[in-house]
Amino acid sequence: MIRGGGRRLAALGGLAVGVALVALLLALGLTTDTKLAASPLSGHPAPAFDLPGLDGAEQSRIRLEDLRGQVVVVNFWASWCTECRVEQPELNATWQRFRDAGVVVLGVDFQDAPGDARQFVATSGASYPMVVDADSSTALDFGLRGVPETFVIDRDGRIVERFVGPVTAATLGDRLEPLLDGGRP
Amino acid sequence: MSAARLAGGRLGLVLAVLALLTAAGALVWGATADRAPTDQERATAIASGLRCPVCTDLSAADSSAPLARQMRTEIRQQVAAGVSDEEIRRGFVEAYGPSVLLTPPADGLGRVAHLLPVLVLAAAAVGGAAVLVSGRRAVRGGGPGTAEPDHRSSTDRTLVDRALADLLKEEP
Numbered sequence: 434m435i436r437g438g439g440r441r442l443a444a445l446g447g448l449a450v451g452v453a454l455v456a457l458l459l460a461l462g463l464t465t466d467t468k469l470a471a472s473p474l475s476g477h478p479a480p481a482f483d484l485p486g487l488d489g490a491e492q493s494r495i496r497l498e499d500l501r502g503q504v505v506v507v508n509f510w511a512s513w514c515t516e517c518r519v520e521q522p523e524l525n526a527t528w529q530r531f532r533d534a535g536v537v538v539l540g541v542d543f544q545d546a547p548g549d550a551r552q553f554v555a556t557s558g559a560s561y562p563m564v565v566d567a568d569s570s571t572a573l574d575f576g577l578r579g580v581p582e583t584f585v586i587d588r589d590g591r592i593v594e595r596f597v598g599p600v601t602a603a604t605l606g607d608r609l610e611p612l613l614d615g616g617r618p
Numbered sequence: 619m620s621a622a623r624l625a626g627g628r629l630g631l632v633l634a635v636l637a638l639l640t641a642a643g644a645l646v647w648g649a650t651a652d653r654a655p656t657d658q659e660r661a662t663a664i665a666s667g668l669r670c671p672v673c674t675d676l677s678a679a680d681s682s683a684p685l686a687r688q689m690r691t692e693i694r695q696q697v698a699a700g701v702s703d704e705e706i707r708r709g710f711v712e713a714y715g716p717s718v719l720l721t722p723p724a725d726g727l728g729r730v731a732h733l734l735p736v737l738v739l740a741a742a743a744v745g746g747a748a749v750l751v752s753g754r755r756a757v758r759g760g761g762p763g764t765a766e767p768d769h770r771s772s773t774d775r776t777l778v779d780r781a782l783a784d785l786l787k788e789e790p
Contacts, residue, residue, distance in 0.1 A: 578669070
């Protein structure tokens with residue numbers, strides 16, 4: 434009887450350990466949000482791009498390489514994205530505040546109809562440069578998972594910050610200031 | 619028709635089906651074994667192992683999202699340019715992190731996913747064997763399962779006898 438009880442206890446214990454292990458793995462898998470993981474590109478050189486301007490004019494084309502020496506805020510957006518509409522004034526404010534301090538705010542239109550995108554810019558009053566990533570290849574290079582997403586690139590061309598979701602002028606300003614203070618003139 | 623002939627016919631049918639299946643298997647094996655995969659097959663295989671970044675648990679090969687479509691295009695271009703499978707995958711991992719791989723890498727925490735099924739199978743095999751051995755020992759040693767009378771069964775018998783006697787008494 435005692436041996437039988439011990440065996441049953443061992444079986445129950447084994448079962449409990451197994452259930453606990455599965456529950457642990459399940460919890461781990463369900464709570465790890467792959468979408469919010471820090472960008473593996475942080476601290477690495479930003480992927481190069483050469484994108485046409487939203488207005489289609491040849492002089493609006495922007496090469497990231499040409500902006501070396503300046504701090505670049507790359508904001509991926511789309512006209513169909515409500516949160517992009519919400520954060521738009523914040524980016525405008527950031528551009529107004531920092532444009533003379535060596536910061537370029539750059540909007541990258543992602544998976545959008547050109548007409549809708551132009552109308553978005555016209556109605557929202559965005560004053561910073563806008564380019565189009567028509568085939569999403571730049572988005573893939575940046576590891577984009579959705580819009581809006583904002584990357585901060587330092588004067589050496591390294592990605593130093595990534596914001597998933599809408600940013601505020603205050604948050605962005607806090608991140609930009611240290612990059613400018615210690616920087617070269 | 620005799621039953622033996624019927625059984626013989628069925629046996630022949632089974633053998634014929636087996637022979638056909640073997641031949642088909644050999645053909646498939648022979649057609650694929652010594653042939654390097656085409657570029658398209660390689661590209662599809664790589665895309666199947668990568669997560670579509672804007673989807674929930676869908677591979678880049680299965681998703682119709684524009685971003686997944688662009689992933690497939692880039693994979694095809696790189697395959698055509700002679701980039702190795704491993705390098706193509708590494709490119710996506712650099713941008714998206716290891717979570718872009720649908721099969722977890724066999725190191726770090728990812729190893730758990732590779733080892734756990736093996737461990738569970740081994741534990742089940744050991745447990746099953748233990749149960750079988752103890753069961754056989756119990757039969758041999760006269761444990762549970764043998765009809766050895768004990769005090770319980772003798773009480774049972776008394777009860778049954780009494781009930782039977784009552785029944786017989788009731789009958790006219």
